[in-house]
Amino acid sequence: MTRVPSCDKLCFLAYLILYLQLVSSQKSAFASANSTKAEVLLKWKASFRNQTQNNLTLWINANEALCNTWIGVSCNSDGSVNRLNLTNSGIQGILLEFPFMSLPNLAYVDLSFNELFDQIPPEISSLTKLIYFNTSYNQMSGKIPPEISLLTNLQVLHLNDNKFNGSIPQEIGRLKFVYKLSLYSNNLEGSIPASVGNLSKLTSLLLFGNQLSGPIPPEIGNLSKLVKLSLYDNYLSGPIPLYFRNLKNLTRMLFYEGHFLLTSNISEDFGVYSNPQFVDLSHNNLYGEISDIWGYIPSKIVNAIKIQELDFSSNHLVREVPKDLGRLTSLVNLKLNGNQLFGSIPSEFGAFTELAYLDVSTNKLNGSIPSIFGELVHLYYLNLSNNNFNQEIPLQLGMLFHLSQLDLSHNSLDGKIPSEISKMQSLEQLNLSHNNLSGLIPATFDGMCSLLYIDVSYNHLQGSIPNNKAFLDAHSFEGNVRLCGNVVGQQSYNKHVLKRKNNRKLVFAIIFPILGVVLLTLLAIVFIKTRRNKEPGTEKSDIHDEIFSISLFDGKKLYSEIIRATNGFDSIFCIGKGGSGSVYKAKLPSGSIVAVKKLHQKLDDEETSQKEFHNEISALINIRHRNIVKFCGFCSNSQHSFLVYEYLEKGSLASILRKEDEAKELDWSRRVRIVKGDALSYLHHDCVPPIVHRDISSSNILLDYDYKPYVSDFGTAKLLNPDSSNWSCLVGTYGYVAPELAYTRKVTKKCDIYSFGVVALEVIMGKRLSDLISSISSPSDCENKLLQCTWFLSRYHFKLQLSLEDQTSRLNNSLRFKLHLTLFDLSRKSDLLV
Numbered sequence: 154m155t156r157v158p159s160c161d162k163l164c165f166l167a168y169l170i171l172y173l174q175l176v177s178s179q180k181s182a183f184a185s186a187n188s189t190k191a192e193v194l195l196k197w198k199a200s201f202r203n204q205t206q207n208n209l210t211l212w213i214n215a216n217e218a219l220c221n222t223w224i225g226v227s228c229n230s231d232g233s234v235n236r237l238n239l240t241n242s243g244i245q246g247i248l249l250e251f252p253f254m255s256l257p258n259l260a261y262v263d264l265s266f267n268e269l270f271d272q273i274p275p276e277i278s279s280l281t282k283l284i285y286f287n288t289s290y291n292q293m294s295g296k297i298p299p300e301i302s303l304l305t306n307l308q309v310l311h312l313n314d315n316k317f318n319g320s321i322p323q324e325i326g327r328l329k330f331v332y333k334l335s336l337y338s339n340n341l342e343g344s345i346p347a348s349v350g351n352l353s354k355l356t357s358l359l360l361f362g363n364q365l366s367g368p369i370p371p372e373i374g375n376l377s378k379l380v381k382l383s384l385y386d387n388y389l390s391g392p393i394p395l396y397f398r399n400l401k402n403l404t405r406m407l408f409y410e411g412h413f414l415l416t417s418n419i420s421e422d423f424g425v426y427s428n429p430q431f432v433d434l435s436h437n438n439l440y441g442e443i444s445d446i447w448g449y450i451p452s453k454i455v456n457a458i459k460i461q462e463l464d465f466s467s468n469h470l471v472r473e474v475p476k477d478l479g480r481l482t483s484l485v486n487l488k489l490n491g492n493q494l495f496g497s498i499p500s501e502f503g504a505f506t507e508l509a510y511l512d513v514s515t516n517k518l519n520g521s522i523p524s525i526f527g528e529l530v531h532l533y534y535l536n537l538s539n540n541n542f543n544q545e546i547p548l549q550l551g552m553l554f555h556l557s558q559l560d561l562s563h564n565s566l567d568g569k570i571p572s573e574i575s576k577m578q579s580l581e582q583l584n585l586s587h588n589n590l591s592g593l594i595p596a597t598f599d600g601m602c603s604l605l606y607i608d609v610s611y612n613h614l615q616g617s618i619p620n621n622k623a624f625l626d627a628h629s630f631e632g633n634v635r636l637c638g639n640v641v642g643q644q645s646y647n648k649h650v651l652k653r654k655n656n657r658k659l660v661f662a663i664i665f666p667i668l669g670v671v672l673l674t675l676l677a678i679v680f681i682k683t684r685r686n687k688e689p690g691t692e693k694s695d696i697h698d699e700i701f702s703i704s705l706f707d708g709k710k711l712y713s714e715i716i717r718a719t720n721g722f723d724s725i726f727c728i729g730k731g732g733s734g735s736v737y738k739a740k741l742p743s744g745s746i747v748a749v750k751k752l753h754q755k756l757d758d759e760e761t762s763q764k765e766f767h768n769e770i771s772a773l774i775n776i777r778h779r780n781i782v783k784f785c786g787f788c789s790n791s792q793h794s795f796l797v798y799e800y801l802e803k804g805s806l807a808s809i810l811r812k813e814d815e816a817k818e819l820d821w822s823r824r825v826r827i828v829k830g831d832a833l834s835y836l837h838h839d840c841v842p843p844i845v846h847r848d849i850s851s852s853n854i855l856l857d858y859d860y861k862p863y864v865s866d867f868g869t870a871k872l873l874n875p876d877s878s879n880w881s882c883l884v885g886t887y888g889y890v891a892p893e894l895a896y897t898r899k900v901t902k903k904c905d906i907y908s909f910g911v912v913a914l915e916v917i918m919g920k921r922l923s924d925l926i927s928s929i930s931s932p933s934d935c936e937n938k939l940l941q942c943t944w945f946l947s948r949y950h951f952k953l954q955l956s957l958e959d960q961t962s963r964l965n966n967s968l969r970f971k972l973h974l975t976l977f978d979l980s981r982k983s984d985l986l987v
Contacts, residue, residue: 193256194226197251201245207242207244209225209239220232224242234256235258235260236259237256237261239263240287244264245267246270248264248269248271248273248274249274251276253276253280257281257282259280259283260282260283260285260306261283263287264291269293272293272295273288273301277298281304285309286311289311292315293317294316294318296318297322302322302327304328306330307328308331309332309333310335313359314339316340318339319341328352335357335359337363340364341363343367344367346370349376350375353375356379356380357381358382361385363386364387364388365387368391369393371394371395377399377401378402380403381403460481463484463486464488465488466489467492471492471493474489474496474513479504482507484507485508486508487508487511488512489516490512490516491516493517496520500525503525505529508532511532511535511536512534514537514539514560515540521542521545521547522561523547530553532556533555533556533557534558535553535558536558538561539564540564542566545567546568546570546571548571551571551574554576554577556577558582559582562585562587562608563586566590567589568591569590570590570594571595575595575597575598581603582605582607583604583623585609587611587612588611588612589613590612591614592614594619598621601623604623606623606629613635614633615635617636617637714742715739715797722793728804729804734752736750737749748797749796770787780862782799782801785797801863803856806855806856807921810851810915810919828913828917847904847905848889849908850889851915851921889907891908
């Protein structure tokens with residue numbers, strides 16, 4: 154007898170079949186939905202201008218699982234696309250084709266560091282679940298759509314570094330959850346909308362680098378959670394709102410420079426902050442006191458223990474510098490210059506144990522310079538110029554071993570120059586001019602290897618001038634009638650003036666006849682020498698005593714030709730100047746053109762004046778490399794010391810980078826060739842002993858007509874002796890010297906590697922280092938420049954507006970490698986063979 158299945162089993166089978174059908178249909182629906190999303194994304198990708206040069210090459214098949222295989226795409230647990238992270242993906246396109254309506258669950262969209270252009274379409278309002286939206290560092294334009302205010306869940310909005318214009322929409326105040334708003338570096342105009350004050354969760358508001366005008370809305374004072382506020386480089390005017398005193402959490406506040414016309418009494422209007430780390434109000438029309446009215450100092454401003462930078466320069470601040478500022482022990486930079494502060498510098502400033510930069514110049518400060526400054530061991534810049542300081546320079550300043558620049562000029566300082574200053578072995582610039590200093594310049598200044606510039610003009614100094622390369626310019630000693638020394642342009646002091654003669658008749662009776670005999674003798678010598686020079690055959694005896702070697706030419710003949718070709722080294726033939734000499738262009742009778750480097754003469758010490766000359770000869774005489782400037786010969790006699798090189802038509806790399814029209818001629822293939830042609834591997838690894846150049850810079854990279862690079866100027870080169878410690882004075886060009894060399898003074902190959910990294914960065918950026926640094930006026934600006942630099946390195950072809958469409962993949966790969974290598978050099982200073 155057959156058993157009939159029970160009712161329970163039949164019901165279970167029915168439910169199972171139904172469940173499997175539902176699961177199957179759900180998966181089919183998900184697959185269909187994902188296929189649809191893939192198709193709309195592929196349609197957007199198809200609108201890109203660069204189909205083969207972006208990073209989305211794996212976006213191909215609409216039937217693939219885009220959540221698992223597509224770069225930059227993420228999905229939630231339901232299989233719905235909720236994240237797009239396509240930063241730095243090489244996209245060239247527009248957002249008008251973006252499938253906003255088909256991706257309603259997107260919560261995170263990052264399209265930064267691409268080449269998106271055109272405007273943000275109003276359809277963005279359909280992304281109602283969006284929390285993070287970033288299109289920074291693109292080329293987007295048009296107005297910011299008011300529909301963006303419908304993204305009511307938005308928390309972070311970055312639209313900076315584009316070309317957006319028009320005004321900031323009033324509707325932006327509806328984004329009540331936004332805590333970061335970055336609209337800087339665009340072309341936005343009009344006033345800052347008062348509705349910004351409704352963004353109660355805002356911690357960062359960055360609007361700098363636009364064309365915003367009008368007053369700062371007082372409603373910003375309602376943003377009690379605000380930490381960073383940056384409004385500089387706009388056209389804002391009027392007072393700083395009184396309500397800013399409510400911004401208790403503010404740590405960074407930047408209103409400096411630009412086109413500001415802020416007028417405010419900071420004593421009364423500015424408020425007090427307990428947590429600031431950086432405040433910059435420089436170059437405005439602010440006035441008032443840094444006093445108890447500007448917050449009760451003992452209990453308020455002194456509680457801002459985290460503040461590191463304070464810049465009130467170029468305003469109209471008055472009264473004394475408060476003593477209690479000394480409680481801000483975390484200060485690193487303090488700038489009070491360009492005001493009307495008076496009184497003495499409080500000794501409490503000695504508590505600034507972290508201070509590295511102090512500028513109180515151009516005020517009305519008086520009294521003595523506090524000796525406690527000698528304890529500020531981290532100082533590298535100290536400027537007290539253009540005040541009324543008096544008394545002697547404190548000996549304790551000699552303890553500032555890291556000080557690079559010291560300016561005490563235009564004061565009323567008296568007494569002697571303390572010899573302790575010579576202990577500052579990092580000092581590069583010293584200005585003591587326009588004071589009442591007297592006595593001798595300390596002889597210990599001879600040993601200050603790092604000193605590059607000194608000015609002691611218009612004092613009452615006397616005696617001899619030290620034997621140091623910084624003491625070459627006669628203008629640095631003007632107004633000191635009792636100084637004497639062999640400096641070009643400096644009048645020698647007649648020591649007889651120091652002696653008083655009791656018997657004037659005896660003076661006239663003895664001195665005048667002696668002077669007459671001396672004068673007649675000199676005239677006879679000049680006459681005889683002139684006659685000899687005119688006689689034939691004397692040239693042989695004159696040249697016989699000189700050290701002269703021209704490897705590729707007839708030396709004696711070429712010497713005369715160079716003198717004639719440069720008209721005795723006339724300035725009209727000068728094509729460049731450096732610290733050690735000047736370079737002249739000489740066209741010889743044969744039609745050949747050579748570059749002649751004539752060294753500056755140091756009459757006070759002939760042996761010292763020849764050191765760099767012989768050093769360069771020693772370095773060049775035995776080296777041969779296709780990227781080292783060809784050395785033709787040299788001459789050294791009592792009249793001249795010069796070196797002869799092959800002439801390179803394009804001049805120095807620095808001169809090309811300085812001129813925008815010429816810099817544009819450097820296409821990427823030429824840039825790669827310049828970076829590759831540095832010859833450091835040859836100098837470091839093929840020369841025995843190895844040679845360290847020590848002054849690799851864009852000024853010492855020369856280019857021929859085809860932009861082929863050549864390393865030049867080996868005057869500071871050093872042979873690395875394995876049996877020696879290789880310690881040395883600090884030499885090189887500002888910005889290119891490896892930081893550790895300034896402290897250790899030990900020369901290694903890595904010093905050149907660091908300098909090479911800086912030059913490579915200049916070549917890639919198309920801008921000289923000094924031009925970049927001069928545009929940085931504050932640490933925050935420095936951060937922005939570094940960020941822009943990072944952006945540029947990731948998108949090198951766009952920054953200089955050069956198209957890579959006609960470049961080969963091999964060139965692209967080579968340049969990318971150089972970019973990575975440059976950053977590696979600057980960060981690690983490795984010993985790679987580059």
